Amino acid sequence: MKQHGLVVAVVGATGAVGREMVSILEESSLNVAELIPLASERSRGEHIEFKGESVEVEVLEEDSFAGVDLALFSAGGAVSKKFAPLAVAAGCTVVDNTSAFRMDPNVPLVIPEVNAEALKGHHGLISNPNCSTIQMVVALEPLHRCFGLKRVVCSTYQSASGAGQRALDELRDQTVDILNFKEPKHEKFPRILAFDIIPQIGSFYEDGISEEERKMIQEPRKIMGLPDLQVSATCARVPVFICHAVSVNAEFEKDVDLEQARDALRAFPGVKLFDGENPYATARDVSGENDVYVGRLRRDPCRKNALDFWVVADNLRKGAALNSVQIAEALVQADILSFKRN
Amino acid sequence: MKQHGLVVAVVGATGAVGREMVSILEESSLNVAELIPLASERSRGEHIEFKGESVEVEVLEEDSFAGVDLALFSAGGAVSKKFAPLAVAAGCTVVDNTSAFRMDPNVPLVIPEVNAEALKGHHGLISNPNCSTIQMVVALEPLHRCFGLKRVVCSTYQSASGAGQRALDELRDQTVDILNFKEPKHEKFPRILAFDIIPQIGSFYEDGISEEERKMIQEPRKIMGLPDLQVSATCARVPVFICHAVSVNAEFEKDVDLEQARDALRAFPGVKLFDGENPYATARDVSGENDVYVGRLRRDPCRKNALDFWVVADNLRKGAALNSVQIAEALVQADILSFKRN
Numbered sequence: 001m002k003q004h005g006l007v008v009a010v011v012g013a014t015g016a017v018g019r020e021m022v023s024i025l026e027e028s029s030l031n032v033a034e035l036i037p038l039a040s041e042r043s044r045g046e047h048i049e050f051k052g053e054s055v056e057v058e059v060l061e062e063d064s065f066a067g068v069d070l071a072l073f074s075a076g077g078a079v080s081k082k083f084a085p086l087a088v089a090a091g092c093t094v095v096d097n098t099s100a101f102r103m104d105p106n107v108p109l110v111i112p113e114v115n116a117e118a119l120k121g122h123h124g125l126i127s128n129p130n131c132s133t134i135q136m137v138v139a140l141e142p143l144h145r146c147f148g149l150k151r152v153v154c155s156t157y158q159s160a161s162g163a164g165q166r167a168l169d170e171l172r173d174q175t176v177d178i179l180n181f182k183e184p185k186h187e188k189f190p191r192i193l194a195f196d197i198i199p200q201i202g203s204f205y206e207d208g209i210s211e212e213e214r215k216m217i218q219e220p221r222k223i224m225g226l227p228d229l230q231v232s233a234t235c236a237r238v239p240v241f242i243c244h245a246v247s248v249n250a251e252f253e254k255d256v257d258l259e260q261a262r263d264a265l266r267a268f269p270g271v272k273l274f275d276g277e278n279p280y281a282t283a284r285d286v287s288g289e290n291d292v293y294v295g296r297l298r299r300d301p302c303r304k305n306a307l308d309f310w311v312v313a314d315n316l317r318k319g320a321a322l323n324s325v326q327i328a329e330a331l332v333q334a335d336i337l338s339f340k341r342n
Numbered sequence: 343m344k345q346h347g348l349v350v351a352v353v354g355a356t357g358a359v360g361r362e363m364v365s366i367l368e369e370s371s372l373n374v375a376e377l378i379p380l381a382s383e384r385s386r387g388e389h390i391e392f393k394g395e396s397v398e399v400e401v402l403e404e405d406s407f408a409g410v411d412l413a414l415f416s417a418g419g420a421v422s423k424k425f426a427p428l429a430v431a432a433g434c435t436v437v438d439n440t441s442a443f444r445m446d447p448n449v450p451l452v453i454p455e456v457n458a459e460a461l462k463g464h465h466g467l468i469s470n471p472n473c474s475t476i477q478m479v480v481a482l483e484p485l486h487r488c489f490g491l492k493r494v495v496c497s498t499y500q501s502a503s504g505a506g507q508r509a510l511d512e513l514r515d516q517t518v519d520i521l522n523f524k525e526p527k528h529e530k531f532p533r534i535l536a537f538d539i540i541p542q543i544g545s546f547y548e549d550g551i552s553e554e555e556r557k558m559i560q561e562p563r564k565i566m567g568l569p570d571l572q573v574s575a576t577c578a579r580v581p582v583f584i585c586h587a588v589s590v591n592a593e594f595e596k597d598v599d600l601e602q603a604r605d606a607l608r609a610f611p612g613v614k615l616f617d618g619e620n621p622y623a624t625a626r627d628v629s630g631e632n633d634v635y636v637g638r639l640r641r642d643p644c645r646k647n648a649l650d651f652w653v654v655a656d657n658l659r660k661g662a663a664l665n666s667v668q669i670a671e672a673l674v675q676a677d678i679l680s681f682k683r684n
Contacts, residue, residue, distance in 0.1 A: 298550030
């Protein structure tokens with residue numbers, strides 16, 4: 001850990017997640033001496049505000065990482081696949097918010113509240129999990145510690161911002177077109193999203209499962225250390241700007257005790273339980289917030305060993321930028337930000 | 343069955359479902375000699391188009407059903423509880439689209455494609471199931487006949503129109519307010535629905551289950567004749583005008599065969615299967631259509647005896663008005679529209 005502050009690069013600094021990364025870095029416990037916002041040619045000349053100063057965005061190049069201590073990547077899988085290894089080779093520690101390396105057995109996949117210990121012995125590259133997966137696993141982990149998680153059936157309600165900054169504009173433009181009796185257009189989504197639901201996020205594999213669903217099936221196993229965990233996921237895009245919601249049915253080894261479940265959720269870092277008279281939060285409550293909001297907690301009506309609940313979180317923050325910064329904070333706290341090159 | 347045509351009353355004729363009932367009655371095989379649109383005091387003086395004629399709406403009274411053969415009710419549970427027994431006492435057969443009598447063991451709860459035989463021996467009152475339940479059960483029934491249904495975990499994406507005509511206006515007004523930086527208001531929904539998801543439809547019972555969820559748990563058991571069927575449901579309102587979607591995970595007694603499942607769905611009346619290159623439909627495709635659209639059909643990734651799928655349907659048509667008219671058609675076809683008064 002450097003005593004005189006860190007040089008931190010944000011790759012994809014002008015994107016929806018990148019902007020949140022910069023804003024969260026300002027609030028974080030990391031001692032950032034210099035911020036280097038990196039982006040594609042398209043963002044050349046743009047400026048980013050950081051700690052009251054205007055910093056010019058640099059175009060990402062192969063040699064962008066010389067002297068950089070930490071790089072947060074969120075510019076798509078292809079960019080990470082090409083540039084993250086170059087950054088690591090230059091001695092920079094990378095926290096990657098794309099799916100490029102998540103299932104690589106040599107790359108820790110980390111939610112600090114859940115499995116910070118997986119960071120030990122990293123090789124310079126750490127993956128940030130999928131957005132919906134993070135908020136679901138943060139809610140599942142305390143329940144798993146009580147009752148032993150066996151199976152999850154979940155359906156998501158994912159906001160437009162998960163598809164990036166321009167997807168937000170597309171949802172707004174489509175909405176205005178429809179209200180003005182114009183034919184809406186789509187480019188970032190496979191269909192018109194305004195006033196509709198699209199049960200597709202990413203492409204489909206041969207078995208009919210979408211890319212997003214595959215992430216929600218595989219990633220919890222790795223993060224929670226439960227290789228046999230059964231997950232069935234259906235992922236849908238909804239006409240909401242920011243915040244994902246997930247409807248979860250979770251089955252456990254043991255019969256559940258509702259009071260114990262509530263206590264475990266309340267005690268878990270980063271979780272806010274909505275209960276009693278006010279049994280759920282929505283995107284309007286949660287947008288811009290850091291916590292994972294659990295509500296509608298109840299016993300499965302037919303199984304003593306199962307719970308139903310509803311999870312909402314800001315997908316750009318805990319689902320992406322915040323978790324990436326928290327990973328970096330955990331590395332610094334454990335004094336393992338720098339690593340031995342192999 | 344009268345030879346010279348039926349006198350048909352529609353109770354709640356100016357509501358979102360009532361309007362669809364009138365429109366579907368026009369297309370139906372029923373020989374409607376006279377349509378009597380009934381509504382509350384608020385709709386006095388309004389007119390309804392029926393077969394090219396303008397029919398004045400009458401205010402619903404205790405004696406409105408003299409000489410009426412068939413009454414379709416969709417004006418809320420309280421209206422049905424008070425007026426449906428009066429209609430039946432006057433010799434009128436009632437198809438009730440509210441939840442007032444659905445779980446009454448003396449009242450058939452019918453989706454004609456699934457359990458038309460339950461109509462036999464009715465006592466003048468037949469219940470139309472809940473909207474989300476209908477579209478889910480129409481998709482489950484052919485699969486059940488192949489593999490034996492055991493358990494369902496479902497999450498809904500329910501449109502504003504399920505809350506009535508004024509709820510549609512409220513969603514539009516909220517959307518316009520938000521786009522114009524005005525504070526939106528809500529009255530028909532428990533929260534602001536525009537650009538958000540509300541995981542609440544109806545009030546909550548003590549066990550944390552909502553009224554809508556209770557319907558989806560109980561009604562399939564009665565309709566499908568499966569008293570031990572395990573259902574866990576989470577019902578959410580989404581900012582869509584018309585059409586509900588349901589994400590379903592269904593577990594069966596037998597291991598499933600995907601090809602057999604596809605064939606069974608394709609062969610079932612009222613079902614359209616989206617598959618292959620075009621694996622799902624959305625509200626934009628389905629609004630105003632009569633069928634139940636099944637898509638995203640796939641094997642549960644972890645259980646050989648389970649399937650995941652996505653169901654979309656026009657909640658005002660198959661979910662309400664169409665199914666009610668189909669019940670009446672089935673009664674006429676079986677020559678059991680009229681009944682013996684007890």
